[in-house]
Amino acid sequence: MNADTLPPALAEIRAEFLALEQKERLLLLLEFSNELPDLPARYSEHPDLFERVEECQAPVYLFTEVDDDNVVHLFVTAPPEAPTTRGFASILVQGLDGLRVEEVLAVPDDYPNTIGLAAAISPLRLRGMSALLGRAKRQVRERRDSSAGAGSVR
Amino acid sequence: MSVQVDTSDKFAEYAHPERLVSTQWLAEHLGEPGLVVVESDEDVLLYETGHIPGAVKIDWHTDLNDPVERDYIDGEAFAKLMQNKGIKRNSTVVIYGDKSNWWAAYALWVFSLFGHSDVRLLDGGRAKWQAEGREFTTEETISEPTDYPVVERNDSGIRAFKDDVLAHLGKPLIDVRSPEEYSGERTTAPAYPEEGTLRAGHIPTAQSIPWGKAAAEDGTFRPRAELDALYRDGAGINDGDDVIAYCRIGERSSHTWFVLTHLLGLDSVRNYDGSWTEWGSAVRVPIVTGPEPGTARSR
Numbered sequence: 001m002n003a004d005t006l007p008p009a010l011a012e013i014r015a016e017f018l019a020l021e022q023k024e025r026l027l028l029l030l031e032f033s034n035e036l037p038d039l040p041a042r043y044s045e046h047p048d049l050f051e052r053v054e055e056c057q058a059p060v061y062l063f064t065e066v067d068d069d070n071v072v073h074l075f076v077t078a079p080p081e082a083p084t085t086r087g088f089a090s091i092l093v094q095g096l097d098g099l100r101v102e103e104v105l106a107v108p109d110d111y112p113n114t115i116g117l118a119a120a121i122s123p124l125r126l127r128g129m130s131a132l133l134g135r136a137k138r139q140v141r142e143r144r145d146s147s148a149g150a151g152s153v154r
Numbered sequence: 155m156s157v158q159v160d161t162s163d164k165f166a167e168y169a170h171p172e173r174l175v176s177t178q179w180l181a182e183h184l185g186e187p188g189l190v191v192v193e194s195d196e197d198v199l200l201y202e203t204g205h206i207p208g209a210v211k212i213d214w215h216t217d218l219n220d221p222v223e224r225d226y227i228d229g230e231a232f233a234k235l236m237q238n239k240g241i242k243r244n245s246t247v248v249i250y251g252d253k254s255n256w257w258a259a260y261a262l263w264v265f266s267l268f269g270h271s272d273v274r275l276l277d278g279g280r281a282k283w284q285a286e287g288r289e290f291t292t293e294e295t296i297s298e299p300t301d302y303p304v305v306e307r308n309d310s311g312i313r314a315f316k317d318d319v320l321a322h323l324g325k326p327l328i329d330v331r332s333p334e335e336y337s338g339e340r341t342t343a344p345a346y347p348e349e350g351t352l353r354a355g356h357i358p359t360a361q362s363i364p365w366g367k368a369a370a371e372d373g374t375f376r377p378r379a380e381l382d383a384l385y386r387d388g389a390g391i392n393d394g395d396d397v398i399a400y401c402r403i404g405e406r407s408s409h410t411w412f413v414l415t416h417l418l419g420l421d422s423v424r425n426y427d428g429s430w431t432e433w434g435s436a437v438r439v440p441i442v443t444g445p446e447p448g449t450a451r452s453r
Contacts, residue, residue, distance in 0.1 A: 086199075
């Protein structure tokens with residue numbers, strides 16, 4: 001995969017993981033997990049806005065915003081007993097938040113498989129992160145298309 | 155060298171009470187010579203967020219599976235794992251974990267494939283220990299290396315393979331997945347990652363008894379009478395029956411295997427670990443969709 005197409009924050013996160021031994025990669029994921037931001041008040045009172053991520057066995061909810069400047073904001077909530085999912089979510093929040101819509105949509109779908117976690121946590125578990133990324137991109141695409149209005153192509 | 159068993163009244167009703175310990179028992183016996191506590195979770199980071207003092211971590215995915223073959227590790231790798239975790243062949247091993255002990259039961263089942271004789275579950279698992287406000291620590295557990303022997307894995311008694319299941323059709327077969335998985339309903343939409351099976355449904359003749367029915371709200375096992383009602387009265391399973399249980403990869407069915415074998419005392423229960431991920435994609439095996447068990451087609 002060409003690193004040039006990867007947004008700088010995601011590229012940096014990947015480099016951070018790949019620089020570590022397997023066992024330390026788990027601890028870095030735990031650090032990310034602890035850094036997952038709390039929801040802003042306008043959302044913590046509106047769970048109805050969020051989409052449940054079915055592929056994650058813990059109750060995980062995700063919501064994207066596209067502001068007037070075409071910039072994406074990502075919000076994810078996951079319970080403390082799901083630290084791995086929180087870690088995945090936190091990587092994506094730090095890596096995607098503040099990007100433009102086109103940049104988010106250009107993030108390769110296989111990014112979760114490229115950050116050196118398969119051996120540390122098992123490939124099966126990475127599905128949860130792929131699901132989060134897939135849903136975030138789909139929501140962003142839908143918001144872009146619905147705001148493009150009636151005259152839009154496609 | 156075994157540590158004494160938990161003689162709680164609740165456990166005395168089960169067929170093999172020595173297979174369970176309560177949180178109170180564990181709190182009283184922590185640190186006792188001959189006892190090793192193992193945490194085995196679905197979530198691979200949960201142990202690192204805090205664990206029962208002195209507990210070691212064994213991860214089903216990364217520790218108990220062969221890295222290249224879809225199978226469990228061999229005797230040599232198991233011995234090495236035990237040596238590193240400070241477990242001797244005669245240690246009393248108490249396993250606990252998240253999700254009502256799904257993954258703890260899975261680890262216990264794998265220990266049983268290697269004939270480790272004294273392996274028990276903490277009734278209620280991690281959640282109950284936490285709910286009672288008992289101690290967790292992030293302090294690293296340092297294990298004294300042991301000389302665990304190399305024991306060949308024995309798959310014959312408690313493990314079933316696809317061909318065993320085909321030959322078994324007509325005898326008690328339990329599907330422990332959710333009703334939606336059993337019936338073959340799918341909640342998929344474009345751009346959603348898919349489960350890795352080609353077909354949805356269940357193995358012909360399998361009865362649907364979701365694994366969670368054996369667990370109470372707090373993750374503990376239901377009392378003996380309720381389990382009898384569920385499996386014996388409800389599903390018509392009797393002593394002497396040859397039973398196979400399955401789920402998606404064998405983890406939830408390990409929980410059911412534990413219940414049928416150790417709590418109800420059935421002698422011939424096998425876990426089909428290939429489960430739906432194999433059966434749902436295998437060539438020339440029949441499936442059934444919808445809520446009814448269906449019948450075995452004569453081949």
